[in-house]
Amino acid sequence: MSKHPTDLVTKPAYLAIDGAVAVLTLARAPVNAIDDALLDAVEAALKEIERNDAIAVLRIRSDQKVFCAGADLRMIAGRLGTKEGPAEMVASVRRFHMVFARIVAMPVVTVAEIEGHALGGGLELALSCDLRIATHDAKLGLPEANVGLIPGAGGTQRLTALCGVGIASRLILSGEVVSGLEAQALGLVQWAFPAANFGATAGAIVERIAKLSPEALREAKNCIHLAASLNPAGLAAEIHSIGKLMHRPETVRRVAAFIAKSGG
Template identity: 50%
Template sequence: MFELSQEGRVAVLTLCRPPVNAISEEWGDALLELLDDLDSREDWNVLHLRSSQKVFAAGADLAQIESWLDRPRPAEVLSAYIKRLQGVFARLESLSRITIAEIGGAALGGGLELALACDLRIAAHEAKIGLPEVGIGLIPGLGGTQRLTRLAGRGVASRMILTAEPVDGREALALGIVQWAVPRADLPAEAARIAQRIGSLPLPALRVAKELIASHGAGHEAGYALERELGGGLLLTPEANERITAFIRKSATNLKTQEPKQ
C-alpha cells in the first residue's frame, strides 16, 4: 500500500494501492505504523507524499463501507472507522517535521483530507480536488470540515462541501487550498525541488516554525510569547551558530569585493 524511500533529508512516501489508493481501515493502520516509525528517526526533515497511480487518492473505500450496511449497527461501525482514520490523519498533522503532498490527479474526499493534514500542497493544473461526500449522502468526516475551514475560510469550505463540486489545481490555488499549481508534466520535479529546498534548512528552526504556525488562533499575545520563548532558544543550536557565522562572513566578503579600488 506504501513505498518508502529517501532522497537526502527527504523521506518520500508513495501511495500505491491500485487502482485509486482507496482509504480503508487496513490502509490507515499501515500508515499509522509507518508514521510512528518515521517519527522515531532523526535522518529526515521533510515527508513528501506522492502517488504511483493516476490519482492521488480517491477517498474512502466505498466497497468496505457498503459491506457495513449488512452488519448490526452500521452507523456505529462507520463512526468507529471515522474515529480511527481521524487519529491517523491527526498523527500525520502532528509530525515534528514538514509534510508536503504532491497532487497529480484526483484528490477527492478522504484523499483531499489526507492532503489537508499535510503542511504544504502542490497540485497539477489538471488535478481534480474536492469533497464530494454530500453527493452520496455523507459528509467529509476525516477532518475535512475542520481543516478546510481553518485553511481557506468558511466561504471556500461551504462552497466545496455543500456543492460537492471539485475544482482543478489552478482554482484550488486561487482558493488557497494548495500553495502551488503547475502543469502536470512539471509536477514531480517541482514537488521534489520544494521538498529538497525545505530539507536543506535547519531542522530545529523548521520544528519551531511549524509549532508557531500551528499555534495560530491561541491569540496574538500567546503567539508572541511563544516566538520569544522558542525563538530565543534557537540561538543556542549548533545549526543557528554555524549559519549565522557563515552568513556574516559571506556578507563581509561580498562587501569587500564591491569596494571601489583606489
C-alpha cells in the same frame, strides 16, 4: 533515490528515505481508496519517520493514476443496512482522525503531491499536511454529500480553517470539484504546476525545504499550529454525524447508486 534499510516495502504504501527527505508513496490500486490496510501502512511509515531525527521533510505521493480517491466506498456500502455497520463506520472514522492527526503533529514538514485527483478522504489526507502541491488539471473536492455523507475525517474543520467559511461552504455544500489551478487561487493548495515534469518540480520544492534548519522548521511549524488550532468539538461533531447518517435510507440509496454508476 537510495532506500533506507528499514524501508517499508509492503503495499498498499511504501516508504523510502534519502537523507533528510522521506517519501511515502500510496500504492493501493487502482485509486488508493482508503481502507484499514492503507491506514495501517501509512501509520507504520509515520512511526518509522518519527524515530529518525535526520528527516526534515515528508513527501506524500502516489504511484497510481490519482493521489487518493478517498474512503473505500465498498467498505462503507458493506456496513450500510447492518446493525453493527454504523458503529463500525464510526470506529473507522475515528481511525482516520487518529492517523491524519498524527500527520498534523509530525515534527517534520509534510508535503502532499497531488496528481490526478484528491477527493473526499483523499483531500482530507492532503489537508492534514503542511503544504500541498498540485498539477493544474488535478481534481480536488469534498463531494461526500453526493452519497449522503459528510467529510468526516477532518474536512469540514481543516478546510474551513485553511480557506475560510465561504470557500469551505462553497466546496462542501455544493459538492463542487475544482482543478488544481483553481485550488491554488482559492488557497487550497500553495502551488500548482503543469503536469509535465511535475514530479521533478515538486521534488525541487521539497529539496529546498530539506536544506533549511530542521530545528527552525519544527519551531515554526509548532507556532503556526498554535495559531490555527482546531476546535475539538468540531472534530467530534464530524464523527457523530457520520454515525447518524449511516442509519439513513437516503445514504444507503446514494452509496449504492454511486457504486453502480462507477462499475463497482
